[in-house]
Amino acid sequence: MKVSIVLPPNSKEALETRERILEIATEQFARFGVRTITMEDIARQAGISKKTIYQEYADKRDLVKAVFARILEEDQKRLTFILETEDGVIEHLVQTSKMMRERLSSINPMVIMEVQKYFPEAWRMFEEFKEHTIQTDLVNVLEKGKELGYFRPEIDSLILAKVRMNQITSAFDPSNFANPEFNFVEEQLVLMDHFLHGIFTEKGRQAYHSQKEILN
DNA sequence: TACCGC
């Protein structure tokens, strides 16, 4: 039996078709995987025809890329915004770990493997994001944190930014996912915590922990 | 919605 999702008859068309497709795709891909969800599934849930989807997106790869691009963009905005506020270093760190937990635990880990394997262009976008945005962001936080006395003054921001990036990358290694014991989200959070405690001053450590109490 | 081809 087919289950059809009935939407409010015309929820004001507040969302453009393109946007609706993107939202449904984002949610469905994250929950069930980019391979198990078909273009037809998305069309059905959106209450439109496949043809309409293909008017907005050239093909499935294009749609997967758009989904990823949007997630990355949103996260980036949230993070740079925090760092632009005065000080903001500690808030940025705690917010980052919160975002990672929320984001990663809402994504079926299988999706990560599928995208690496079957949607290399979308994966490439993620890698570029890592290499440019995350690295730049890290160097900025590290520098600012040093100036404000949260991190030990002798640390090399660029080297440590790269170390941190390698930690992130290593947790994404497909061989990890083969192990059922492996908790992807937990590993990322533990690695981040460990990294931070290696560079905190006492002031930084305390600020981090009290900020965590407040925000989490 | 039917259909093709991978």
Place this chain on the structure above:
DNA sequence: AGCGGT
């Protein structure tokens, strides 16, 4: 076989 694409 079933999905992407027409």
